[in-house]
Amino acid sequence: MYQFMSSALAAIAFFVASTSPQMAKAQTPPIRSYQPKATETARNAQIQDQQQKAHPSRFDLKKYPIIDSNSEHWQDSLWAIGVLAPEETYALQALANVLQMTTAPNLTDPQKGIIDTAMQVGMQLYTLKPAVYGKLKPYFVRTVNESSDSQWIALSLSALAKSTDPAQSLSKAQLDKLILKIQQRFPNWQQDLHLRATIQTARNDNSNQGSTMPNLADLLKWQIAPQQSHMYVLCRPNREVLCLAIVKDSNGKFLKRGKQLWSVPLLLQSLRNLDWYFTNGRTPQGIYRMEGVSLQPDDELFHAYGQFSLVNLFMPFEDGVQAFLPNQKGKFTGNLQSYQALLPPTWRNYQPILQSYWAGNVGRSLFRIHGSGAAIDFFRNKDKVVKAKYFDWNATLGCLSALELYDQRGSLIKADMPKILDALNTVGKGKVEGFLIVVDVPSTSNEPITVDEVAKYLN
Template identity: 75%
Template sequence: MYQLTSSALAAIAFFVVSATTPPTVKAQTPAIRAYQPKATETARKSQIQDQVQKANPSRFDLQKYPLTESNAPHWQDSLWAIGVLAPEKDYAVQALENILQMTTAPNLSDPQKGIIDTAMQVGMELYRIKPAVYGRLQQSFLNTVNSSNDPQWVALSLVALAKTGQDSPNSSSIAKLSLRVQQRFPNWSQDLYLRNTLQAVLGDRQLNENTTLPNLSDLLKWQIAPQQAHMYVLCRPNRDVLCVAILKDRNGKFVMQGKQLWSTPLLLQSLRNLDWYFTNGRTPQGIYRMEGVSLQPDDEVFHAYGQFSLVNLFVPFEDGVNAFLPNQKGKFAGNLQAYQALLPPSWRKYTPIQQTFWAGNVGRSEFRIHGSGAAIDFFQSKAMLVNPQNFDWNASLGCLSALEIYDKRGILLEADMPKILDALNTVGKGKVDGYLVVVDMPSTTNTPITVAEIAKYLSP
């Protein structure tokens, strides 16, 4: 998940079938506000106007607003606004260039690094979707690859250069840049950002990782811990395609809705179109502890999360969890072998299912299942990034995004969070806890996973 200023947050907008009767979800619908004043057409226009003001060229004057700790909220808000509006303006390109040139500067403070982090991600996104306008950033990315000592910035820059079509370096140049990175960082294979980026750029040949999907039936039959609810979120590797969540109760029985499996769609794509190992990247595959909810009042973060409570998810090494494992208080702090022991034997050497372990290891945190109060067309670059079939869902910065739609009058039309919260409260007998597992299922097509496809893996 992401950590931004409150005003930036206001801008944004997871075996065997028993012969006995499976559980049925009870009606425990959370309180719903049918009308939301912040979702009206007038409020939406005001929200966009607020972003226009924060993206005003005058706000990017480094003489007036130097990159200091006191100005960090100002820069975060302004850079976020550029990301929202995706303006095809020279001043926006220049503003990003001015900040990205600092990726090679020594002795940066944490607030300065935070500003550069945001500029790097916004710049990378716009460089990739609007190269005709933001192509000038190429030199900034090349300078970063060649001279920056920050592995994440180097990795982000290499990804940007490798995955942009128009006027991007050819494959030979990318291979040379990759070699340059390996030479500059002799221990690159021990760094999550560099290792995974070079893997993506050069392919799996050098890293000898096990990426053949094991038998899904083994995972769906397995219990990470006894007497715990399990939610499985099954995705395609292309996260522009909707994922589907199914749910198993504390006795290991899959929850039904009528004669079919209980299920709900979720979007696990990154708003920045970043991979799982980057901050604000796609939701990692692997095991999450599901523990409690975060109440969502109707306040300034309505646009980010919608009106319903958020389901709390915790990755290994993350603080704040009461008990990642039922018999052990506190966070999971074991090694990779201890994490692998939570999986069925056939899955323990499967590299992608380890992503939450490594994401937690580098500090990713605060994953949630939540809705969105932002307009579906709030992010101006969305049409270039999102599958049109999923346009009603808003991508997040690492979380699992549920559908939540309002009309121009601010009237709630559709929302999946009540269904999710109701189901989890039912299997948890009034509380939300258990485990959530995210898995990508390879396919030759980009069609969403169906309940019928999943059912094949649940047959006795």
């Protein structure tokens, strides 16, 4: 989920990575009906902290040169720009000062980490606030033409291709010229996931996407492995709308509440407006191992995850899983054909469902289902990546986001994580264990998939 990040995010990632999966019943600490960090005063203090970290004085290159010893300073400050999305020249210049380094020789790892953050924040603001950040275009073009880092090149091309601002958008001929330059500079570009996927997306090339989505009924009836619980998270290709999670037990029976199919809404959108193959991009489609929980009783991490336990998800090739496949200890290490064999025959050549395989292969990791203790308007550019009617859910850096709401007094209004943990324990007979499958279900309505729509595939 996270790679290069600010010190605050690094602490969050360390918490998730270092917390041993709890395989017993996923008990959470008692629900706190009052949370002091959710009060209006605490919310304002959190924003003030970000405003201080994004203050123009913190981007003074003479006082804070972009060197290893200032890595934490720059990471925190760039993160704050991404949070606040200020429509200010100084923020634009701060990003430009870092982005011009993408072609510099002999960069250190801490410097590369600073550039990674600037690339992602720059891409986010370039595509979502072009009136101010459209002026970053020359830095993206220069990166495509001259940088030796394929991920920075892919991010730059993605930003340029996604721009909808008439003043900054590239013509098809201009975009094709940049793509040709990449292919000439990287003869093996098809073996690089970031370049290959970005070029396909930029060209709107669906030739490798399979013809149409196979019958969803085949996927919902399939057992990846015997006697395993399954959670299905059904989304729309437009991740600005909510997804729908449903679960079935080890015997293949879907959980119901009364006569109604049990379900809960989740948001699987990227705060950065990044595609699935980028670190911090939206949640990839495909298979994940669901194994235990990470307890979350710590107020220091409340803003990131809320007050409830997180469900641990593991991608293919990811370390830390006890057994990706039952009766086979350790992580998934098979080839593509081994992964495809986990799918029903009608789905094995459908390229989107292979995303988690490819994303895991390039190192994406640390996915979780979690709530959020952050205010719903904490990320000031959120209205550009989440539709207004679903604004109560917070987008993430790749994780699956559950509803968790507090009022101005810090009182809990509503939270879906307890429902999710209870449902998974029910179908898992006291354990959170099994498989999670994410799949986008196309629709002309651009509305979330409904329980009634899913029910048609279960008859």
